[in-house]
Amino acid sequence: MPIDLSLGRVTQLLTVLGNPQKFWKCIHVAGTNGKGSVCSYLSHILESSNISTGRFTSPHLFYPNDSININNRPISRARYDYEFRKVKELNERELIGATEFELLTCTAFYVFAQFEIEVAVVEVGLGGRLDATNVIPGFDGEWGVLVSAITKIGLDHESLLGNSLTQIAKEKAGIIKESVPCVIDGSNDTEILRVVKDVAFQNNCKLFETFPRRAAVFDQQVPLLGEFQKSNLAVALKVADILRSKFNYRITEQAITNGVRNTKWPGRLQRLTATIRKQRLDLIVDGAHNGQAAIELSKYLDTLRTLESPLTFVIAVTEGKTLTPMLAPLIKKQDFVTVTTFSSVEGMPWIKAMDCEILAREIRKFTSNVTVQEYLEGALINAAQFSQSPTVPLIVCGSLYLAADVLKFVEKTSIP
Incomplete structure (x- = not known):
C-alpha cells in the first residue's frame, strides 16, 4: 500500500x-x-x-x-x-x-x-x-x-x-x-x-x-x-x-x-573507491534528491571545481520528482552527465526510477554532454571515460536508492 x-x-x-x-x-x-x-x-x-x-x-x-x-x-x-x-x-x-x-x-x-x-x-x-x-x-x-x-x-x-x-x-x-x-x-x-x-x-x-x-x-x-x-x-x-x-x-x-x-551515515556525501574491470574509480556518493540538498552538494562540489573545468556525474532520480530545483544548482554547461536507473526497492514497490530518456531531456537544458546507460556498471564505466581529471572524483547523486546501489556494488567488487 x-x-x-x-x-x-x-x-x-x-x-x-x-x-x-x-x-x-x-x-x-x-x-x-x-x-x-x-x-x-x-x-x-x-x-x-x-x-x-x-x-x-x-x-x-x-x-x-x-x-x-x-x-x-x-x-x-x-x-x-x-x-x-x-x-x-x-x-x-x-x-x-x-x-x-x-x-x-x-x-x-x-x-x-x-x-x-x-x-x-x-x-x-x-x-x-x-x-x-x-x-x-x-x-x-x-x-x-x-x-x-x-x-x-x-x-x-x-x-x-x-x-x-x-x-x-x-x-x-x-x-x-x-x-x-x-x-x-x-x-x-x-x-x-x-x-x-x-x-x-x-x-x-x-x-x-x-x-x-x-x-x-x-x-x-x-x-x-x-x-x-x-x-x-x-x-x-x-x-x-x-x-x-x-x-x-x-x-x-x-x-x-x-x-x-x-558517527556514520553512509550514502550522504561519502567519498569511496570502486574498482571496475581493474580500473580504479574515485567516487563521491550523495543521496541528494531535492533542491535544498542539491544546493548543499553543489557548495561542496564548488571546492573541487577549478575555473571552467567540468565535473562528471552519474544521476538517477525517483519518478515524479521536480527536477529543475535539483538540477539547476548542480549541473554546469561544461559538465558531463551519464543518466542511469536504480534497482527496485524492497518493501516499496511504488518507488521507481524516472525513465532515462525523460531525465536526460531535462538535463540537456543545462548541458549538452549527456549520455544514457540504464545499468549502473555501464554508467560508471561510461562516466569514467568522460572524466577530465584523475584527481577529481565522479559524482553519483540524485537518489538515495542510487547511492544504495553504488554502495552495494562497491562492497561486492571489493571482495577478493
Whole structure:
C-alpha cells in the first residue's frame, strides 16, 4: 500500500501489539534534509554515554532491517523478518489496513520494547503532523517524547505536504508537543522559523534555535562531509544539552566527543573507491534528491571545481520528482552527465526510477554532454571515460536508492 498519511491505523495496530511505545522514551526528529544525520549523531552520543538506544530511520539504505538499530547496529535480517511478519499478520487478522510504512513503524516500536531500550531516536518518515511516528505523545514522566528536533526544511513531497514552505513547515512543526522542548536549525528561512515559533507558542513549547558555530569545536572530528553537517551537529548537541539539563542524563563532554567521532551515515556525501574491470574509480556518493540538498552538494562540489573545468556525474532520480530545483544548482554547461536507473526497492514497490530518456531531456537544458546507460556498471564505466581529471572524483547523486546501489556494488567488487 503506497503513502497514505494518517494516525488512526497505526494507533489501532499499536494497541493490538500492547502499546510497545509506552516502554521507552523518545527523541523525535523531523525535517526535509539532515534529519537522518541528526539521528545518527544522537544515537552515537547516547551509546557513548552507556544509554541503551534504539534508532528508527527510513528509508532503508541496503535492506529493510537497516531501518531498526539497537545501539547503532541493525537488527538481524532473520529477527526483522520474524517480527515484521508477526506485525503484518496481526494487521491482516484485525483488518486494520496499515500501510507498509505503518507496519515498519510498529515493528520498530515493538522491537525496541523487546530489547528494553531506554531511549529511541525516531526519524519522521514524511512530513510530521500525520506521520506514523507522530503517534507518540509528549513525555508524561514515564514514557513519550522527551525532545523534538526539526532540521532544515525545504520543498519536497509537495503533492502530500503542500506547495509552499509555509505549508510544509506547518506539517513538520506538527511533531511539536505540549510543554515538550523543541530544537530547530536556526539557519532555516525566516518564514519557516515564524511558522514553527507560532506552533511552539500555541503548545507552550520552549523552542531553541541552533547555529553552525555551536559545532565549531568539533571541526576536526566530524566524520561526515559538508558544511551543512555543522548545522545538523548543532541541533544534535542542543538536544544532548537538554537531555542533560532537563532530564539529568549523564552525558559527558567526552561521551559527546566520542559519539561525534564514531558517527556514520553512509550514502550522504561519502567519498569511496570502486574498482571496475581493474580500473580504479574515485567516487563521491550523495543521496541528494531535492533542491535544498542539491544546493548543499553543489557548495561542496564548488571546492573541487577549478575555473571552467567540468565535473562528471552519474544521476538517477525517483519518478515524479521536480527536477529543475535539483538540477539547476548542480549541473554546469561544461559538465558531463551519464543518466542511469536504480534497482527496485524492497518493501516499496511504488518507488521507481524516472525513465532515462525523460531525465536526460531535462538535463540537456543545462548541458549538452549527456549520455544514457540504464545499468549502473555501464554508467560508471561510461562516466569514467568522460572524466577530465584523475584527481577529481565522479559524482553519483540524485537518489538515495542510487547511492544504495553504488554502495552495494562497491562492497561486492571489493571482495577478493
